[in-house]
Amino acid sequence: MPFRMTEMVGCDFPLFAFSHCRDVVAAVSRAGGFGVIGAVSYTPEQLEHELAWIDDHVDGKPYGVDVLIPEVQAVDKGVTADEIIANIPAKYRDFTRSILREAGIGEDTAEPQGGSQRPNTSLGQELLEVSFNHPVRLIANALGTAPPEMIAAGKKHGIPVAALVGAKEHAMKQIDAGVDIIVAQGGEGGGHCGDVATVVLIPEVLQAIEDAGADIPVLAAGGIMNGRQMAGMMAMGAAGVWCGSVWLATTEAETHEVFREKMVAATSRDTVRSKYRTGKYSRQLRSGWHARWEEAGLPALPMPLMSVLSEPVLRALDKAAVNGNRQAQELCSYWVGQGVGLVREVTSSGQVVQQFKEDFLAGYENLSQAFE
């Protein structure tokens, strides 16, 4: 068996696609990679709907679900959305309203969402149960140590559990927790990340696994945008790669065309690791959004307050950006890693997988030359 991941999760090519978009997940799996749907902000009913759609569009190919989300973890048990909203200081709400007003957008169109939303206590567990009613081949845990009930559920259903880590110390906790696959993401990656770079983190985590006498495959994440890098990571000992940003510049993605154009134009220096979206450090495309917050001198709110405040505003900016609002185009942003500097064009997810395969072979040939 050429790839260990083929054995564990059934994909032909160990290219994992993390995406919030079901179209990307299905397209990647169909093309031979492995799509993982990020179930962030889904209710169990919504997840059921998404997974049913994927089942109908994935041609029987394997896929996975990423079920635990930072916001959920950060919410105390039994706290309602209305209670969270009540904790946002007035000057922060005034500030985000001023951003919208100055961009000519109705400032009351993007208020934090409260109302009927129920407490999140058992959401992760419910999402897991929904997932196991579908032919998922991988469960991933996005932040923090995989909880014992997740490990137990994975074992019961015979489905590997993967966990994301950004530092060797976190990997050691995941090894102890009993995860089956570790996704080691360097600080150059998009979204929540640490500050250890991928090229150091991968060998450091592999060494920690060896030192623990464990045998857990590692997927390399953070900055990986093409098959040559994938070949490089696998030469270093990774069992495959886990990518997020590269799918955002595809025609299937949840991103809008203005953001995709910003991705094509960006270099690797156009991202920022900032707390001004979720309250924890996450890497995003640098935009007027970050500049405005820095100028205002307001420290980021803790998680989950910061997301509850900022997400409706950022979605309003996205909408206005698509409708041609120049200020909104300048302000809009999204999570993306430094690999954005390698994006040359917007293409389809299937074509990205195909190009990865060709470049993976080219990477192998680059190295083979040394032995000719």
Add this chain to the structure above:
Amino acid sequence: MPFRMTEMVGCDFPLFAFSHCRDVVAAVSRAGGFGVIGAVSYTPEQLEHELAWIDDHVDGKPYGVDVLIPEVQAVDKGVTADEIIANIPAKYRDFTRSILREAGIGEDTAEPQGGSQRPNTSLGQELLEVSFNHPVRLIANALGTAPPEMIAAGKKHGIPVAALVGAKEHAMKQIDAGVDIIVAQGGEGGGHCGDVATVVLIPEVLQAIEDAGADIPVLAAGGIMNGRQMAGMMAMGAAGVWCGSVWLATTEAETHEVFREKMVAATSRDTVRSKYRTGKYSRQLRSGWHARWEEAGLPALPMPLMSVLSEPVLRALDKAAVNGNRQAQELCSYWVGQGVGLVREVTSSGQVVQQFKEDFLAGYENLSQAFE
């Protein structure tokens, strides 16, 4: 020819060792790698002496010289050391004296060095001339765009000129300047660095070279500590690797045993990209030195003032650390990259090269498995 660098600079194995220590340079070249002596702070007479020593100890193997140094570039033409010292604010000198006093070290033993030191105007050019009187096979330019006189001198002597870059934009300037080799160093590397990670920077620079219609080999730097990573970088398209930190944990290095022990104990999260040494961002082992400056709330002085103030103090701390002073051991630091987390033991430079060769083969085998 298996390696392009063999053709260009005559080494068997494209592992470049940047070191301020002649012993490391000679040992690496003898073992089949390529040593590059960092001529930082050397006078032409000192460089002549070092190169003569290397010639006597390198067994005819090729080596190179890194001649331009940040401090030199930052000094205005004709400014003397005494004039530089006069610009250091009194409260900064009081602060560094207080660090020494509290560590029980004579506070007047580490004053900025002035006196007979002459202006640095033409130092780089003089160092170049000294170098060309020796059988050097590479001239490297550590910071900023390689000046036309360096390119011209390289061409005249038939010696390739390499330049370090930390961003695609800098690489484009070096391509225009006509350098022969680009060393692309990610922000995880030790010393002066940008913030783009190696795994993104290498493909981004390779793409910029291709877009420019140029044919310039790229050496990958930043976080590279072993042969598996080297194989990974070469799969990505690099022509070899350029390492600094890995040599600091060798028996030949200029580092002292206390610092080497700190390297072995450190993880990748124990470095900091800080201005509190040279005045520009450089990555160092995080120590009490950085904590003290951060607590004091004094912004770093500009280059070269910061180095002129801090280097004598840091050398006094090194000396006291070696003599068993606990506070000095806690305060001492040196430039090192995140790769410090991969250092497991102190060994010889020759053994490091040998281990790189074995791991390079292992990296190739890791990747080959995918094609079996």
